[in-house]
Amino acid sequence: MEWTIKLEARTGWGEVHTHEIAVVTRRPVGLTADEVGMSLGEAKGLLAEIQRCIVSSQIDEQVMCARVCADCMGLREIRDHRTRTIQTLFGTVVVDAPRLKLCVCVDTKGFKDISISPLSELLPDRCTPELRRTQSELGARHSFREAARLLATFLPCSPQNQSSVRNRLHRTSEELEVADCRSKAKPVSASGAGEIVVFIDGAHIRAVPGHQSRHLDVTVGKVEARGRPPRRFGLAPKGAERPLSNVRAALVEQGWQPGRPVTVISDGEPALPNLVQTAINEPVIHILDWFHISMRIRHIEQSMAGLYAMKPANTAPLDYFAWSIDRLRHVLWNGYHEEAWQSLWDLQNVAGGIPQLNGVRFERPVQGFLRLCAELRGYIRNNEDAIVCYHQRYHDKRPVSTSRAEGCVDEIANARMAKKQRMRWSPRGAHHVAQVRAATLDGRLMPLGVQLAA
Ligand SMILES: [Zn+2]
Structure with a gap:
């Protein structure tokens, strides 16, 4: 079978031109899967050819209109013919882009070499x-x-x-x-x-x-x-x-x-x-x-869970931590940065005693715990003006x-x-x-x- 694809163009003044764009042929017998429908290559070729026809006739028409002087309706003379390349999504098109002389009715004030280029005004980037x-x-x-x-x-x-x-x-x-x-x-x-x-x-x-x-x-x-x-x-x-x-x-x-x-x-x-x-x-x-504050509290909790996992003999300080960290989150959520700062200070004091109560193997993990507390304390101190009552904002459905x-x-x-x-x-x-x-x-x-x- 054979398909002929034609493009019919009708100009603004009624002329009709027909261009044959492409012919697609397929054999009737022995058709392979790859031959069903149009291929990407054929489609690309088709698009490029349609675009070429449309763009070149469009530019011709545009130049024709630009030649008419709006003041005296006379036709401007063509100064010279040149070609221009226009890049489009559907292919690169080379078009005629003549430069036009100024109309005789325009006072050029003695300058002779003035010309206009309708295409450059339309597509200065040529794309x-x-x-x-x-x-x-x-x-x-x-x-x-x-x-x-x-x-x-x-x-x-x-x-x-x-x-x-x-x-x-x-x-x-x-x-x-x-x-x-x-x-x-x-x-x-x-x-x-x-x-x-x-x-x-x-x-x-x-x-x-x-x-x-x-x-x-x-x-x-x-x-x-x-x-x-x-x-x-x-x-x-x-x-x-x-x-x-x-x-x-x-x-x-x-x-x-x-x-x-x-x-x-x-x-x-x-x-x-x-x-x-x-x-x-x-x-x-x-x-x-709030997300950054809450992540830092989470890290302290994880560090505490690590200390629990080491099964200390005396768990009193850790039991205090669990309560204290919950309170820390609560006071920060309500914007009480001073209390939060104090409660971290207390946490550090209590944690400092853990190695004495439970042995030297706790020294290193406790150091890590102390470091996280100190970092959060510094973070709160540096940003205390920006810690607000998150609870209230959350309640008002405002972002925190x-x-x-x-x-x-x-x-x-x-x-x-x-x-x-x-x-x-x-x-x-x-x-x-x-x-x-x-x-x-x-x-x-x-x-x-x-x-x-x-
Ligand atoms: Zn004129």
Whole structure:
């Protein structure tokens, strides 16, 4: 059997042209499984040919329209003929792109060599925005090499290589940066008011050789406001041209405006809430992440369980621990940092006596236990202003933990840039990927309905 695929084009002024695109043939007898339906190669060829026909007639029509002078309706002269290559998702197309002289009715003020190029105005990058967005989105999800390979496998948009994916992603990131700088706070409706919560955290990635340190910091975050889907942001502070506008834009998009309260939940690294505070130029409420406190208490409990397992003769101190650690969790959950600090101090005093009561074999494990208590005590002291009544917040259904932002670190930084990926990053390169990845995960990059499946 034989199928002929034809494309019928009708111009704006009614002319009809028919192009034969392809002929697919299959033998009637002796059909093999591979010959059922169209093959990937045939489909790619078909798409490329359809795209070539559509793009070249589209550009012809566009140039034709551009030749008409809007002022006197006269036809502009063609200055010279040249060809231009346009990269699209469905193939690279070479088109005629003549340069036009200015119309005779225009006063050129003595300049003779002025000409216009309709195509350059339409596609200054010589690539369709959709191709660039797709390359950027894939490059944010996979390595540049893998992204190029995926594109070339399924689409006729060759030649694809990792540097073209990287360059396009960088270009997209620069565009996002420009858009962030332009974002302005808008008044919010009464229903949109209330607390805006910023979950913020950091990740370390490997730096390129020659960078001043071996690792680079990537800051990632998620901004949540009631009634809106979360807005993520990712940046490498050393590679971002304007890290503050990056953070500020995320807040503005979630309805922040001067005077609206912002709560920052972080693990206690002071640079993180400071970044948000500087970005909006207003004080923020900083809350120490409950998840990080609770993990530290958990470690102390595990260390205590280890001491129990050694079957001490005198268990009195350990029985006191079990009660005391429960109380510690309770007082911290209610925001009483002073009591928590005191109760850790008591725990350390009691633990110090265990080797005397139960023998020297307890010395080393008790040292470990003491160290964990001392670390938590320091952590509480350093962050006492950020320890709040978690119980009340929890009761009010307000977030108390960055566990959601931890997911954000994995999503934005670790999955693409983690140390185990063996990739090394320049500050600018890391910044571009973090930024485009955050946009990709939010679905901000692709128009609605065509987002790539996660
Ligand atoms: Zn004119």
